[in-house]
Amino acid sequence: MATGPFCRHVFIRRLSEFQELNAFDKRALLDIMGPSRKFAKRQDIVADGSPPTSVSIVVSGAACRYKLLAGGQRQVLGFLLPGDMAEDIGGGLSVLDHGVSASTPCVVEKTPRDEFQKVLDAHPNVARAVRQCSFAQGSLYRSWLVNTRRRSAPERVAYLFCEQFVRLQAVALAELGAPIPLHIVQSDLADAAGMSVIHLNRTLQHLRRRELIGRDPSKLEILDWEGLKELAEFDPIYLQAQQAPPHRPAQAPGERKLDGRELLASS
Amino acid sequence: MATGPFCRHVFIRRLSEFQELNAFDKRALLDIMGPSRKFAKRQDIVADGSPPTSVSIVVSGAACRYKLLAGGQRQVLGFLLPGDMAEDIGGGLSVLDHGVSASTPCVVEKTPRDEFQKVLDAHPNVARAVRQCSFAQGSLYRSWLVNTRRRSAPERVAYLFCEQFVRLQAVALAELGAPIPLHIVQSDLADAAGMSVIHLNRTLQHLRRRELIGRDPSKLEILDWEGLKELAEFDPIYLQAQQAPPHRPAQAPGERKLDGRELLASS
DNA sequence: CGAGAAATTGAGTCTCTTCAAACCCCGTGG
DNA sequence: CCACGGGGTTTGAAGAGACTCAATTTCTCG
Numbered sequence: 001m002a003t004g005p006f007c008r009h010v011f012i013r014r015l016s017e018f019q020e021l022n023a024f025d026k027r028a029l030l031d032i033m034g035p036s037r038k039f040a041k042r043q044d045i046v047a048d049g050s051p052p053t054s055v056s057i058v059v060s061g062a063a064c065r066y067k068l069l070a071g072g073q074r075q076v077l078g079f080l081l082p083g084d085m086a087e088d089i090g091g092g093l094s095v096l097d098h099g100v101s102a103s104t105p106c107v108v109e110k111t112p113r114d115e116f117q118k119v120l121d122a123h124p125n126v127a128r129a130v131r132q133c134s135f136a137q138g139s140l141y142r143s144w145l146v147n148t149r150r151r152s153a154p155e156r157v158a159y160l161f162c163e164q165f166v167r168l169q170a171v172a173l174a175e176l177g178a179p180i181p182l183h184i185v186q187s188d189l190a191d192a193a194g195m196s197v198i199h200l201n202r203t204l205q206h207l208r209r210r211e212l213i214g215r216d217p218s219k220l221e222i223l224d225w226e227g228l229k230e231l232a233e234f235d236p237i238y239l240q241a242q243q244a245p246p247h248r249p250a251q252a253p254g255e256r257k258l259d260g261r262e263l264l265a266s267s
Numbered sequence: 268m269a270t271g272p273f274c275r276h277v278f279i280r281r282l283s284e285f286q287e288l289n290a291f292d293k294r295a296l297l298d299i300m301g302p303s304r305k306f307a308k309r310q311d312i313v314a315d316g317s318p319p320t321s322v323s324i325v326v327s328g329a330a331c332r333y334k335l336l337a338g339g340q341r342q343v344l345g346f347l348l349p350g351d352m353a354e355d356i357g358g359g360l361s362v363l364d365h366g367v368s369a370s371t372p373c374v375v376e377k378t379p380r381d382e383f384q385k386v387l388d389a390h391p392n393v394a395r396a397v398r399q400c401s402f403a404q405g406s407l408y409r410s411w412l413v414n415t416r417r418r419s420a421p422e423r424v425a426y427l428f429c430e431q432f433v434r435l436q437a438v439a440l441a442e443l444g445a446p447i448p449l450h451i452v453q454s455d456l457a458d459a460a461g462m463s464v465i466h467l468n469r470t471l472q473h474l475r476r477r478e479l480i481g482r483d484p485s486k487l488e489i490l491d492w493e494g495l496k497e498l499a500e501f502d503p504i505y506l507q508a509q510q511a512p513p514h515r516p517a518q519a520p521g522e523r524k525l526d527g528r529e530l531l532a533s534s
Numbered sequence: 535c536g537a538g539a540a541a542t543t544g545a546g547t548c549t550c551t552t553c554a555a556a557c558c559c560c561g562t563g564g
Numbered sequence: 565c566c567a568c569g570g571g572g573t574t575t576g577a578a579g580a581g582a583c584t585c586a587a588t589t590t591c592t593c594g
Contacts, residue, residue, distance in 0.1 A: 124388040149342055
């Protein structure tokens with residue numbers, strides 16, 4: 001049964017990290033999920049300036065939010081991993097203020113925004129979960145803001161790696177010791193860290209020389225997690241979701257809380 | 268009557284920009300509003316690392332979100348104007364990831380977080396409005412992220428001025444032609460623009476020489492709005508709230524929509 | 535009127551950028 | 565099988581912007 005505690009849908013798993021959902025909540029969400037669609041590397045999942053008529057949920061692969069500037073520069077605003085939503089549900093803007101494109105091949109589900117809105121109105125638990133998601137986003141933005149402006153190039157890059165690793169770990173896509181198949185090109189990384197490709201390259205060499213990361217440019221291998229965290233002043237608190245606090249509306253019979261172990265195991 | 272269309276509470280006016288609220292919604296909000304409290308300039312309204320047990324709403328004055336770094340540096344993450352909320356309501360974090368302090372003397376209302384949560388669960392309109400507020404926050408963070416990393420010092424500062432002006436205008440605290448009594452010290456501005464005070468000072472002189480802003484350091488006088496916008500590549504779309512779209516639940520009798528003119532006039 | 539805070543100026547240094555070019559890996563077509 | 569080509573990566577060198585340290589002036593308020 002799709003609404004059981006081991007629900008496989010990555011989006012519902014994500015929401016459940018923030019807020020316990022009952023069977024009706026899950027059912028309602030599953031009912032409105034759109035068909036899944038594939039996106040090739042570099043393809044836009046949602047274009048900057050398009051009207052937000054749907055909500056896109058990344059099911060697999062990685063994507064990035066970005067903004068192009070007049071000078072042709074590109075700033076990456078964040079990465080999306082499985083379970084993340086691309087658009088704000090019911091955001092006030094009539095058009096999107098940034099684009100989202102696939103960093104690796106992606107599978108995405110698009111749901112009409114109105115359907116989603118209805119579920120939110122009818123299901124306070126879901127509304128809470130989405131609210132918390134959006135606050136978590138805010139927290140992420142804040143950390144990027146600090147990181148991007150206040151740290152040196154090596155620290156900035158180290159920070160990105162730390163964050164990426166922890167987030168990947170949370171969706172069971174990475175673990176310490178194993179190299180992470182990050183198919184992100186240096187120019188993407190440079191756009192995220194806000195520096196030129198040349199400087200990014202030199203920065204990577206610096207991190208390699210300090211034996212913090214591996215030498216293979218095609219993947220990310222963390223050699224010294226503690227050292228990387230220390231260099232980046234990385235503190236993962238801001239990434240941690242409150243562990244699904246119990247809640248007000250009647251709980252559906254047979255439901256129980258997922259613990260972290262199960263969440264990872266079921267993916 | 269406090270719940271009428273000309274409701275004077277700045278927070279309800281703010282929410283109404285995003286989402287039309289009925290009399291019950293407004294009543295419920297007014298009922299839980301905490302007592303107002305004064306904060307002196309520089310005083311913490313909420314401290315970094317404190318548990319988010321309440322929701323603080325700025326009623327008058329200006330405040331800023333900030334984060335202190337290990338090196339003693341401070342990054343300002345955004346400014347709060349009347350009607351803004353300091354904490355995320357029901358964010359997943361067990362402690363705040365940043366502090367909020369008064370930039371000018373402030374009046375703030377603190378409401379217990381749980382009360383707020385209950386209103387959100389029971390009032391989908393309010394939930395929508397808050398959701399949209401939080402998305403608007405996200406939009407603001409994104410623009411800061413771009414601004415902070417991709418623009419030169421004069422552009423960055425010009426951008427901050429543009430944004431501040433438009434936001435102040437939205438709450439009827441500023442208008443073109445009149446100098447704005449911005450009691451923000453240069454060190455705050457420097458922390459927001461992410462540069463040293465010295466460099467900020469030189470940047471201001473640069474903007475003055477170009478006759479974009481006035482020479483008085485104690486207030487912000489915009490001499491050439493168009494020029495400032497152009498320099499900053501400033502596009503205010505991201506600040507615009509959708510103009511209170513009509514909505515689903517039954518509208519309370521006697522209620523009608525506020526238009527922008529009335530909103531400003533009633534403040 | 536004095537003291538401290540805020541704003542301003544000067545000088546030297548370093549990070550990061552830009553421009554330019556070489557390199558390397560890998561898939562393609564001759 | 566190998567030259568060709570192109571994206572991605574790496575290297576070199578010069579210059580601009582921003583930072584730090586240090587000192588001076590101006591403002592503001594008790």
